[in-house]
Amino acid sequence: xxxxxxxxxxxxxxxxxxxxxxxxxxxxxxxxxxxxxxxxxxxxxxxxxxxxxxxxxxxxxxxxxxxxxxxxxxxxxxxxxxxxxxxxxxxxxxxxxxxxxxxxxxxxxxxxxxxxxxxxxxxxxxxxxxxxxxxxxxxxxxxxxxxxxxxxxxxxxxxxxxxxxxxxxxxxxxxxxxxxxxxxxxxxxxxxxxxxxxxxxx
Numbered sequence: 298x299x300x301x302x303x304x305x306x307x308x309x310x311x312x313x314x315x316x317x318x319x320x321x322x323x324x325x326x327x328x329x330x331x332x333x334x335x336x337x338x339x340x341x342x343x344x345x346x347x348x349x350x351x352x353x354x355x356x357x358x359x360x361x362x363x364x365x366x367x368x369x370x371x372x373x374x375x376x377x378x379x380x381x382x383x384x385x386x387x388x389x390x391x392x393x394x395x396x397x398x399x400x401x402x403x404x405x406x407x408x409x410x411x412x413x414x415x416x417x418x419x420x421x422x423x424x425x426x427x428x429x430x431x432x433x434x435x436x437x438x439x440x441x442x443x444x445x446x447x448x449x450x451x452x453x454x455x456x457x458x459x460x461x462x463x464x465x466x467x468x469x470x471x472x473x474x475x476x477x478x479x480x481x482x483x484x485x486x487x488x489x490x491x492x493x494x495x496x497x498x499x
Contacts, residue, residue: 300329300336303492304343304389310490311385312348321350323381326368328358329389331436333396339389362447364388397433406430 304327312318327340336342341355360367365388372384399407403426410422438446445453455465479485489496 298391298493299394300332300339300389300391301343303391304339304387305346306492307387307389307490308343308347308385318348319350322353323384324372324375325353325355325385326358326371327387327389328364328368330359330361330364331390331395395436397435400430400432400434403430
């Protein structure tokens with residue numbers, strides 16, 4: 298499933314739940330951390346695939362694992378400032394359809410071949426290609442400046458404040474157990490939209 302498929306499903310669930318069909322909202326803000334290059338206008342395209350009034354503005358935001366919260370703050374600020382009366386905020390990420398890109402050497406060759414004016418020029422560029430250049434590069438959950446993942450940064454913070462790994466694990470376990478109990482008790486039932494035939498977590 299793509300980011301857009303999931304965002305459209307979530308928006309449609311919200312539209313049905315709150316009877317928003319045909320409504321012109323102030324704005325919809327959404328986003329994803331890992332997107333295909335063709336998803337540059339993800340939220341706007343998703344809104345256009347729902348039954349909201351197509352004049353509803355939409356924009357993308359992205360902030361690591363904080364995208365959903367950042368969009369909520371963005372929409373809330375616009376409401377607080379009187380710029381809009383109502384809006385929708387959210388975030389989405391699909392790990393089953395992550396973008397794969399070619400390495401830098403293959404990218405440069407393909408761009409040079411595309412710029413070449415003659416067939417011979419294009420062939421000369423393609424002849425520079427080596428099999429190893431075609432290996433796809435999956436997106437990595439790494440901060441470019443440090444080379445660390447979000448977890449790696451968390452470890453630095455935990456060490457700075459003297460929080461042991463055991464305490465981190467205990468906190469995470471308790472948090473997940475509380476979430477599981479809330480889920481099992483039906484606390485989230487009116488907030489969950491079935492997706493591709495699945496109405497409960499499997």
